[in-house]
Amino acid sequence: MDEKINPRDGKIAKTELGAGPLKAEAVAHDRRIDTPACDIWEGETEFTILSDMPGVGKDGVTIDYEEGELKIYGKVDASGREGMTTLLNEFSVGDYSRVFRIPEGIDPERITAAVRDGVLKVTLPKLEKLKARKIAIE
């Protein structure tokens, strides 16, 4: 498959609306937010969430757990295209956010998270008392 890029298509008009802190604030509130695709699985001792967050580094992740809800937020560094015009635009860059209802029996103190190559991994260990136990039959 060969795709031709026509510089006359998909060009976005640029309008500068002044500079300074006021503009920066307006942009910050205007950020696009996407819901990231996730794989979620349940093992014997924990739940694991893998979430695609391309463009999010270690410092851009915020994770909150409150009253059975886990909220993940990934902030994307959208710099690096200054002074360039768009030739082809198949995706828009925005932050990521998603909230999960977590079943009871998770130990919030032991939730861990790591981000690598744009994929966030959150591990939610189950409380000890809820772990499956093999019962020996005497």
Add this chain to the structure above:
Amino acid sequence: MYRDLFKLNWNDFDPRFFENLQSRIGRIFEDELGGVVRPRRSAACPAVNFYESGTDYMMETELPGLDKADIDLQVAGNKVTFSGEFKPTTVEHAAFHRREREAGKFSRTFTLPDEVDVAKVKAEFRDGVLRVRIGKADKCLPKKISIEG
């Protein structure tokens, strides 16, 4: 004749069909209702943005979870090709609650408006985003002409 249509070979049946179906249906709903899950990645055809400045092109594509060693990138003439594979998540002794991250192989080729200089290509893979800066060939760059007389 119609009966042949129903002769499905179940050995060829892709077990991911229903998982993909779930995410496809989800996508219809979220497009219509402004909604729940918006997986941005298509495994077979990763989305690409192209930018241009006076001297360079820049390609940007999102390949979360790939290793940079597994991405094949080639530039020649005025063509750029990248290919690779999103590997499926495999876990043992676990039950999937959701499986939205698609797996599969991809390869895309683009033809740029101008010829490029292979010596002026810089590729960077950071946080799952591949950015390739490609310098235009010298003969395609604008030249300032001094006016005599």
